Amino acid sequence: MSETKQIVVLAGDGIGPEIVGATRQVLDAVGSFEYTEHLIGGASIDEHGVALTDEVIVACKDSDAVLLGAVGGPKWDEAVAKDPTAPRPEQGLLGIRKALGLYANLRPVKPSPALIDASPLKKELIDGTDLLVVRELTGGIYFGASGRRDDNGGTAYDECAYSVPEIERITRAAFEAARQRSDNPRVLSVDKANVLETSRLWRETVKKVAEDYPDVQLDHLLVDFAAMKLVSSPAEIDVIVTENLFGDILSDEAAMLTGSLGMLPSASIGAEGDPGLFEPVHGSAPDIAGQGVANPLATMLSAAMMLRYGLGDGEAADRIESAVDAVLEKGLRTPDIYEGGEGETRVGTEEVTAAVLAELAQG
């Protein structure tokens, strides 16, 4: 990656500025970036009265990638409790995802060997797990017609629809991601084709797209079996591709395999060549904001995803991920992942960031 990349930084609220600030230092150690900082969420409501301005949308669209911290906090929740029409910080997130046309959400689950004991699963089950959930974000039941009918004492309905182009593009995103992750790529398409017509179209379409990817092994699994497999043999899974509702549930189930919320990155991507959005899975952690103890590693790992999936620099991504692993291996732990075990040292945001930078300087 030679030329300087333009990154829009949306630090957001709570610990957002702390974890994003730490991550910028790490990015600067592996490449050349120009940052433009903008407000989103509660910080934007305070300044502009809305969670996302048109100016920020334009800046994001003009960038190479967007790095986001987190939004929200009790101050704005209280305002909404008093006046339900008051602006909400999450409107900023939903707004930017929509404006950028982000249709694929990528969530890797790869417990660091040093944190394997934090998993709720037995060590022998979780060992070797390195999977990616690719979830369709803009279609399906969450966006279909919904409503109520005044019959039989009241009926509610939510319509689920998927078009072939919607299925094709998410399938391609999954196959491309699988290729970027390994030399032996495998994709597991998850549906409910024994019951749902949308799932039958999903399966047919995935099979057709797969013809363009003969190097990628394709399997299909019903969503109920996939939910079981995630907790019984997660290490056998490489890339899962699935629709919006199933992906919502399976990605949270998969996230819990690590047991460490402060460690989970995510990426949301749109059309080829358009900027993606990269953010940690956790929220703005208002309970610890400003104390210098926030865990910045999920945001650093999100920056690694930005490099791999957004800026085409898998090598720099690998460097960040290895540096994070090395720091954990040395026992450095922010309070959220500190368990007091032998060899563990409790540290703050600054110290853990300095340790990651030191690893990068060595390698």
Ligand SMILES: NC(=O)c1ccc[n+]([C@@H]2O[C@H](COP(=O)([O-])OP(=O)(O)OC[C@H]3O[C@@H](n4cnc5c(N)ncnc54)[C@H](O)[C@@H]3O)[C@@H](O)[C@H]2O)c1
């Ligand atoms: N994508 C987002 O921006 C996003 C996601 C979830 C929640 N939220 C918002 O964040 C606010 C707080 O929500 P919540 O408390 O339910 O979830 P949260 O993820 O912010 O916090 C849950 C718990 O995990 C801890 N935690 C989270 N991230 C951490 C980190 N990096 N380092 C150390 N500890 C960490 C927090 O201190 C807290 O105890 C709410 O306003 C919520 O709406 C935003």
